[in-house]
Amino acid sequence: MNAEPRQGPRRRPAGFTLVELLVAVLVFGLLAAAGYAAVRSLLDAAETHERRAASFAALQRSVTALDADLRQLVSRSGPTPGGQAQPALAGTPVSLTGRRAGRASPAGLERSRLQRFGWFIESGTLVRLAWPAEGDGTPVRQPFLDDALGFELRYRDALGRWTDAWPAEGGGFALPVAVRYRLEHARFGTIDRLVAL
Secondary structure, eight states: OOOOOOOOOOOOOSSOOHHHHHHHHHHHHHHHHHHHHHHHHHHHHHHHHHHHHHHHHHHHHHHHHHHHHHHTBOSOOEEOTTSOEEOSEEEOSSOEEEEEOOOOOGGGOSOOOOEEEEEEEETTEEEEEEOSBTTBSOOEEEEEESSEEEEEEEEEOTTSOEESSBSOTTOTTOOOSEEEEEEEETTTEEEEEEEEO
16 A cells, blocks of 8 residues: 655745735835824924024013113213204104113213114014114114014103103103003014013
8 A cells, every 4th residue: 555645734935925025015114104204293393493482582682672771761861963952762652762871981981871772663673773872873773573563652751641752742851750662573462561760
């Protein structure tokens, strides 16, 4: 009796089939696409946060500088470039020009010089003007804040009345008791400040 040798189960050749390889490539591609989308959204969020932080820092610098100018106002009038007397603060509903405590004189030989400054909005930018010396020269333009939509000012006199312009009628060259300003910003909305002088 010739018995044929018993054959065991057939063994598959080692390795992957083409279908298995294609499935693995597809799964890897899906994971890579999901990872890229997650990283891209994180980078976009970081850029948005960075722009917002820079915009907020510019807003803080602007408010700090404007408050400092107002708080350092002096009630000493000064001459215009034409030699006429000008009040320490001249304000309209949308701009102001003033005189603040300036540079100290070397060795205290003379009174400190006053510094003229101005604030207004031009083409959506809050701008500060700074004159190099009292009544002399061309002012230096300092753009402080972009995306400014509006700038409104009001002035309070010694009797507690609010007015849209300064000097108030019949008020002489005295400073107001307080200045209130409202700054409209495209990103941060309305900033409303009251500065007591």
